[in-house]
Amino acid sequence: MRHSPMGRILLLEDNPDMLSALIELFELQNHLVVTGQSGRDGLDELSNNQQFDLIISDISMPYMDGLTFLQEVRKNSTWENIPITIMSGHVNDEQTAINAGANAFISKPFRIADLHKLLDRYL
Numbered sequence: 001m002r003h004s005p006m007g008r009i010l011l012l013e014d015n016p017d018m019l020s021a022l023i024e025l026f027e028l029q030n031h032l033v034v035t036g037q038s039g040r041d042g043l044d045e046l047s048n049n050q051q052f053d054l055i056i057s058d059i060s061m062p063y064m065d066g067l068t069f070l071q072e073v074r075k076n077s078t079w080e081n082i083p084i085t086i087m088s089g090h091v092n093d094e095q096t097a098i099n100a101g102a103n104a105f106i107s108k109p110f111r112i113a114d115l116h117k118l119l120d121r122y123l
Contacts (some may be wrong), residue, residue, distance in 0.1 A: 005123035007104075008032045012057040012066065017091065019102040022056070023122070025115060038054040038062055039069025046079055054122045056106075059097065066098050079089070083122045089114045 009026055013019040026033045034050060038061045046052070055073070059066040066086050073079045076121045085104040086097035094105040097109045103122070119120055 006030050007053040007119070008034070008051060009123075010034050010036070010042055010045055010052040010055045010057075012036045012039065012055070012061065012069065014038065018058075022115075025112065026119075029119065036083070038074070039066060042069050043072055045074075046073065049075030052082055054119075055082055055084045056118075057084065057086055059086050059090075059093050067097065070097070070100050072104055081094060085118055085122075098113045 005027065008121040011019065011022055011033050013022065019035060023033050025036065027037065034045055040063045042055065042057065055065050057066040057069055067115060070084055073084060073098050075084065084101070085106055086093070087103045087106045087108055088097070089108040093118070094107065097105050102117060106118065
């Protein structure tokens with residue numbers, strides 16, 4: 001028996017291996033995952049009247065990086081309250097992400113337990 005999704009996650013990641021691993025992890029927990037490979041893709045998904053409970057975005061992506069995406073989302077009153085987590089392989093990006101309006105930061109490589117805590121917190 002299939003259960004309804006626990007949460008709708010917008011996942012932005014340009015690394016195909018990382019994207020696949022995260023999709024698998026989130027779907028195993030019965031979350032609906034919509035993906036993109038840049039901030040532009042994320043804005044397109046949001047503009048298509050998609051409703052999300054959580055956005056997880058890499059910081060370094062082509063066409064529009066995660067910080068620019070974050071700033072665009074926070075400027076829009078329809079989306080401004082969606083929790084956004086920024087991921088980066090550079091620990092020194094954490095304060096920049098938080099200052100730009102991120103609710104949380106996950107440093108790569110991350111532990112699965114850190115992702116579970118994130119999901120428990122926002123979904």
